[in-house]
Amino acid sequence: MADELADGTPTGTTTLTDVARAAGVGESTASRVLRGHGSFSAKTRESVLNAARSLGYVPNRIAGTLASTGSKLVGIVIPSLSNIVFPDMLRGANTVLVGAGFQPVVAVTDYEQGREETLVESLLSWRPAGMMVAGLEHSERTVAMLRHARIRVAELLDSDGDGIDIVVGYSNREAGGASARHLVSRGYRRIGYVGHDLSRDLRVAKRFAGFRSALAEAGLEVAAEEIIPSSSSIEAGRDGLGRLLGRAPDLDAVYFSNDDMAIGGYFHCLARGIAIPGRLAIFGYNGLDVARAAPQPLSTIRTPRVAVGETGARLVCSDGPPTKIDLGFELIEGATT
Amino acid sequence: MADELADGTPTGTTTLTDVARAAGVGESTASRVLRGHGSFSAKTRESVLNAARSLGYVPNRIAGTLASTGSKLVGIVIPSLSNIVFPDMLRGANTVLVGAGFQPVVAVTDYEQGREETLVESLLSWRPAGMMVAGLEHSERTVAMLRHARIRVAELLDSDGDGIDIVVGYSNREAGGASARHLVSRGYRRIGYVGHDLSRDLRVAKRFAGFRSALAEAGLEVAAEEIIPSSSSIEAGRDGLGRLLGRAPDLDAVYFSNDDMAIGGYFHCLARGIAIPGRLAIFGYNGLDVARAAPQPLSTIRTPRVAVGETGARLVCSDGPPTKIDLGFELIEGATT
DNA sequence: CGAAAAAGTGGCAGCGCTGCCAACAATTGT
DNA sequence: ACAATTGTTGGCAGCGCTGCCACTTTTTCG
Structure with missing residues (x-):
């Protein structure tokens, strides 16, 4: 016709x-x-x-794919688009996938495991050539579906645990530990924590757990903590630090759940004239632009988010045995500790 | 079997x-x-x-889609994942699309029109139910393909021009104009500009054009400008302002191509002890978190990015005549002007 | 209680393309 | 010159599913 x-x-x-x-x-x-x-x-x-x-x-690739079995789609499941970590990872993955002739299909869980299950199922129904998901914790059924699909599956951004097939990430636990040891080595002793909802983001919980246990090894514990019930943001960090210092004014350092929160804390100190790091030290996580460019570069941990996406994508496009790659992280000694 | x-x-x-x-x-x-x-x-x-x-x-939805004609996919083409504007828009679109049973397929052009053409073609080959693209400027062939596809097409984030079918955005030109009038009304006269590569991002160019012509109406012109050749970042804004002030130390206000750049400028001033807004006023664009939460909230223009994604998605999922919706913007009088 | 309508069900032809195979044409080698 | 290759080409059977139609039950109702 x-x-x-x-x-x-x-x-x-x-x-x-x-x-x-x-x-x-x-x-x-x-x-x-x-x-x-x-x-x-x-x-x-x-x-x-x-x-x-x-x-x-x-x-019509729908027809083409059906006829030839095996699509050129790769499903990507991430918890959020608001947290810079995921767009960064996505960017890395996108570059490599597109370069290899694949088309990413993205789904967002909003940190809900139930939704993850639904989305994985839905993506699998497109018969993708591979799947990339964030984190290592998934519902039993999600894991079952992923295994059953007989395609490459990459679990990203975490290396604290076992994966299904490909794992590319870094140890959040270890990152928390390194942060704690850094603060301790700098002589801080009255250390507080300002974090965001960790029931949803398991990587935050792992970091904090690593942080605590490293403190414990130094004979210390978290002197005071403030957990905001929502997701992380600069404002949440600013307000959180305000509240924490209201309750525990004698802290000499604060560990934040990530750089957004930490920058908020930094702004709080700037606004209140609290000397950094003289009066209070600040430590974050992620190594964001804003943290690096601040008048006093933030002490933080830089994570290879884009590289995780790239490496994960590369492996998903390839054949080979199950692999686990720890891309590590870099502790940035900024001017806030 | x-x-x-x-x-x-x-x-x-x-x-x-x-x-x-x-x-x-x-x-x-x-x-x-x-x-x-x-x-x-x-x-x-x-x-x-x-x-x-x-x-x-x-x-197997591949088979299902082929058999039933008409997929539940919606193609989304954006220039970048690094500029917060696009993940934000994507987030809005994603929410609505998923809610309506659609699956977004995202492609990233890296601001290259040639690649846009390729990606549109590639996405169309999945026979999507609709397409969402950023901006109103596309190659002739891209427009032809989009028209030819007989599906809903939404062009987003800009309203300065004519679209193919659905247009949802705001006037970048007008936003630039409003920024200029604000600065003028506050009494600033020696106004500089720090921007990023505008040959690639047409919306930046429109903003700056609107800014210039509003200044002209007030009998003023841009006193000095610094254009960095790369994409926008906090560091670029910081360094850019440094260079601009080196050349034109007598400026009393600086307009930045967006909030990232402006926050960089703000940091430069903080670091150098330049009083804001006493000695120098700063104005940005986008209304980012970081701008709002800074010790001195940044004067800027808040754009309804998420709402643009939502509205666009809603229209793409619906029937109806071609539509153009201007969601407007909000001028935030912060503490930096 | 029988006819008409409704509910439940299976068969089968495609959707548009690719992969395989057989058919033929153009070369090459001997 | 003839056989053995190599290069080109078209036909056709699916890929796994949905939509349509025809058919067999049920249910409804005059």
């Missing part, structure tokens, strides 16, 4: 058959030319390409 | 036919039950559902 009849009636879309007919060749020949696969003469090539162009042919 | 033979040989995936056979019903009946569409007895329902569950059946 042509795209438009002589009388102007639109009739569906242009199909490969239309192109083949217009070019005066068989379907399979047209298909071969359009995919640059198999052999055909230069003349045939031209006529098919011309026909396709003049008809405005757009191949 | 069963998922696994008696001898343990894995044989492909479980199909609807398998489920139907296991449940002792016909394919179409199984299909109806699984989609909750059409009629079937409660008993049939149970047996199909049980069969599906015990076989670990995952429907």
Whole structure:
């Protein structure tokens, strides 16, 4: 069927058959030319390409995928688009996937395991060539589906635990520990914590657990903590530190659940004239731009978020045995400790 | 074919036919039950559902979509994942689309029109139910393809121009103008500009054009400008302002291409002890968290990025005539002007 | 109580494409 | 010149599912 009849009636879309007919060749020949696969003469090539162009042919990958088994889609499941970590990871993954001819399909869980299950199922129904998910903790059924799918599965941004197939990340637990040891080595002793809802984001919980246990090894404990019930933000960090200092004014350092929160704390101190690090030290997590560019660069831990996306994507596109890669992190000794 | 033979040989995936056979019903009946569409007895329902569950059946939407014409995919094309604007818009769109049973497929152009064309073509080949693209400027072929596809097309985040079908955004030109008038009304006269690469991001160019022409109406012009050749960042803003002030130390206000840049400028002033706004006023664009939470809230323009995504998605999911919606913006009189 | 309507069900033809195979044409080698 | 290759090409059977239609039950109702 042509795209438009002589009388102007639109009739569906242009199909490969239309192109083949217009070019005066068989379907399979047209298909071969359009995919640059198999052999055909230069003349045939031209006529098919011309026909396709003049008809405005757009191949139907739905049909193509169904016929050839094995799509060029890769499902990506992340908890949020608000937390910079995930867009960063996504960016890395996107670059590599697109470079390898894959098309990412993104789904966002809002940190809910139930929704993760639904989304994984839904993505799998597109028969993707691979899946990338954030974190190592998933519902039993999610894991079962992922295993059952017999495709490459990458679990990203965490290395504290066992994965299904590919694991690329860094140890959040260890990052928390390193943060604590850094503060201790700098001589801080009355250390507080300002964090955000950790029941939802398990990586935050792991960090804090690592932090606590490293403190404990130094014979210390968290002197005071303030957990805000919502997700992290600069304002939450600012207000959280305000409240924490209201209750525990003698703290000499505060560990924040991430840089957003820490920058909030930094702003609180700036606004109140609290000397950093003289009167109060601040330590964050993530290594954001804003942390690096602040008048006093924030002491924090820089995580290889983009690289995690890239490496994960690369592995998902490849064959090979299950792999676990710890990309590590870098402790940035800024000016706030 | 069963998922696994008696001898343990894995044989492909479980199909609807398998489920139907296991449940002792016909394919179409199984299909109806699984989609909750059409009629079937409660008993049939149970047996199909049980069969599906015990076989670990995952429907194949590739096949489903091909058979039923019309997918539940919506293609989204954005220039970048690094600029907060796009993840924000994406978030709004995602919420609405998922709520309406659609699955977003995201593609990133890196601000290259050539790549946009490729990506639009590639996304269209998935026969999406709709498309959402950033901005109003596209290559001729891109527009042709989008029109040809006979699906809903939303162009987002800009309202300065004509669109293909649905346009949801705000006037970048007008935002620039409002910024200029604000500065003028506050009595600033020696106004500088620090911006980032505007050849790639057309919305930045529109803002600056609007800014200039509003200044001209007040009989003023941009006293000095510093354009960094890369994309925007806090550091770029900080360094840019440093260089600008080096060349033009007598400025009394600086307009930045966005809040990232402006916060960088703010940090520069903090670090150098330049009084804000006494000695120098700062004005940004976007209304980011960090701008609001800074010790001195940044004067800026807050744009309804998430709402643009939501509204655009809502319209893409609906029928109706071509529409253009200007969601406007809000000028935030912070403490930096 | 029988006819008409409704509910439940299975068969089967595609959706648009790819992969395989067989058919033929153009080369090459001997 | 003839056989053996190599290069080109079209036909056609699916991929797994949905939509339509025809058919068999039930239920409803005059």
